[in-house]
Amino acid sequence: MGEPMLDSYIKVLDVEPYFKADKLRVPLKFGKVVMTEVLSFIVKVTVENRRGDVDTGFGAMPLAEKWAFPEPRIPSEKKLKSMRLIAEKTCRLVKDKAGKRYQHPLDIMLSLRDDILRLAKEADKEAGLPIPTPVLGVLVATSPIDAALHDAFGKVNGISSYEGYSPQYIDHDLSVYLGEDFKGLYISDFIRSEKRSELPVFHLVGALDKLWKDEVDESDPRDGLPVSLDEWIRRDGVYCLKVKLSGVDVDWDVKRTKEVAEVAHQVLSEKGIEHFYLSADANEMNPTPDATLEYLRKLRKESPLAFNSLLYLEQPTERDLNKHMFSMREVSKIKPVLADEGVTDLKSFELALQLGWSGVAVKTCKWHSSSLIYIAKMERYKIPYSIQDLTCPGIALVHSASLAARTNPILGFEYNARQYLPFAYPKVQRRHETLFKVRDGKVRTDTLTDTGLGFAIRDIKDVLE
Incomplete structure (x- = not known):
């Protein structure tokens, strides 16, 4: 994708993980499982754009291990231990790798996907899992970081994050991800310019x-x-x-x-x-x-x-x-x-x-x-x-x-x-x-x-x- 040319691009200064447990008001049954409590991963990201402006962004997601990692032979505690480790390791990875150059938030996590999946294997070993956390579980465990990057990008540039997917704010089109059929096309071409009321x-x-x-x-x-x-x-x-x-x-x-x-x-x-x-x-x-x-x-x-x-x-x-x-x-x-x-x-x-x-x-x-x-x-x-x-x-x-x-x-x-x-x-x-x-x-x-x-x-x- 070459060197970034846009002042709106961001680099990561800090990534702070938090976790919070909540009990469900009533049990939720889906498939073979019943969910009675959730552990949410919440993250705060601090970024700087190329103009030197600094701001923060947030993201959150319940880890929902019964859905994301449904293997019945492994207790929820072990699954959550690994998913939490994956989240924490990815925070450190993003701070390190995305702190070295300016990028658009769309590209940060997608470019690190393979690294994150490798980190997940390390976390699984540390948690003593007999089988790896599924890709879906890895995505759930790291999704708040991705959200926080997009949130911070919008805030540091004084725009809605959804405005930031046009050629004014990203220096490559969708062909990078979706092939030649999307040459000259951007995410902004496919989403609403204004939110529904x-x-x-x-x-x-x-x-x-x-x-x-x-x-x-x-x-x-x-x-x-x-x-x-x-x-x-x-x-x-x-x-x-x-x-x-x-x-x-x-x-x-x-x-x-x-x-x-x-x-x-x-x-x-x-x-x-x-x-x-x-x-x-x-x-x-x-x-x-x-x-x-x-x-x-x-x-x-x-x-x-x-x-x-x-x-x-x-x-x-x-x-x-x-x-x-x-x-x-x-x-x-x-x-x-x-x-x-x-x-x-x-x-x-x-x-x-x-x-x-x-x-x-x-x-x-x-x-x-x-x-x-x-x-x-x-x-x-x-x-x-x-x-x-x-x-x-x-x-x-x-x-x-x-x-x-x-x-x-x-x-x-x-x-x-x-x-x-x-x-x-x-x-x-x-x-x-x-x-x-x-x-x-x-x-x-x-x-x-x-x-x-x-x-x-x-x-x-x-x-x-």
């Missing part, structure tokens, strides 16, 4: 979640917040629902989806709202695409209401796309099917498309930089995508919302921390009150500032408390 949210219906108020009992929290799905819909007006499936019991999955649709239809009708939308996530538990097809066929027969409301399916089969090379073409003829855990780089992205997946579930936990590149490609070729999260609280949620506000995902973005971590990071929630409070199924983005990723954060205490 409001975003629909996808409410998560976990496999253990209660659907009706009369199912709530003394074992449920009494904290003033809704517990059952009907209560959530009545309070927040949510009309986009992500349904967690078992993936191994087609009849249960069909029944569950049908029941969710009936709750949504009944409660929203009382509010004068006719339409609602579903997505379905089996978390890789369908053994083959045939099981996915069976689910769709039975759902269409038993609940036209649910079937017609179903927007897309998310990663119904295994994340290792190479293992069986399942073709998803027959599934995608019926409903769009998006790859999530299966896409961790451009190679797996391309493989997913070759195998007939309709598009990709974008998550900031797989790096902000990579997400932007995937989105550019999907926008160019009219490939559908969603924006999902990892039960992201605090600025992790703000980050996800800022990305959704500047792009064109299917309808809106997933926001389930209000269900499972509603009291985490109160300072951030107060600062972004209209972003955290859902009204008529949407959140407002007016609190997202015009510098950095929009966090409106200057002190690490405001992120941690």
Whole structure:
């Protein structure tokens, strides 16, 4: 890419890691696992641009080891020990390598990817893991650093980070990453020049979640917040629902989806709202695409209401796309099917498309930089995508919302921390009150500032408390 010519480019002066544990308000079941607590990695980065200006940026992400590293034979404590070591080692690596020359934030982590994967192997040995942390786990463990670099880049240059992906702020086009078809094209060509003022949210219906108020009992929290799905819909007006499936019991999955649709239809009708939308996530538990097809066929027969409301399916089969090379073409003829855990780089992205997946579930936990590149490609070729999260609280949620506000995902973005971590990071929630409070199924983005990723954060205490 040659020597940087732009004064906006940054070098890293410092990278400070922090960790914070939170217990979930209610258990979250997906696939074979139940999540009851999370450890978040939070990072502060200090950078300097070529003009000598200095500023800081922040990033955060729950490490979500049960999702990112699902090997059941290894206890969560060991997985988290390795992921934490990976995060800390990458902080030191970025401070060292990215402190020696000025670069655009898009290029910093992507250029260090191979080094980071090597560091991960060292961390795995130190943690005593019998098998390596998957690439997905490495991405999750390091994603806050990538986010913080983009945030700091925007702040030190007095711009929104999303303004910084045009030729005014980056001296190479997307052909560097996406080939000659993208010669002369930049990320700025594929994202919104202004953020959307409001975003629909996808409410998560976990496999253990209660659907009706009369199912709530003394074992449920009494904290003033809704517990059952009907209560959530009545309070927040949510009309986009992500349904967690078992993936191994087609009849249960069909029944569950049908029941969710009936709750949504009944409660929203009382509010004068006719339409609602579903997505379905089996978390890789369908053994083959045939099981996915069976689910769709039975759902269409038993609940036209649910079937017609179903927007897309998310990663119904295994994340290792190479293992069986399942073709998803027959599934995608019926409903769009998006790859999530299966896409961790451009190679797996391309493989997913070759195998007939309709598009990709974008998550900031797989790096902000990579997400932007995937989105550019999907926008160019009219490939559908969603924006999902990892039960992201605090600025992790703000980050996800800022990305959704500047792009064109299917309808809106997933926001389930209000269900499972509603009291985490109160300072951030107060600062972004209209972003955290859902009204008529949407959140407002007016609190997202015009510098950095929009966090409106200057002190690490405001992120941690």
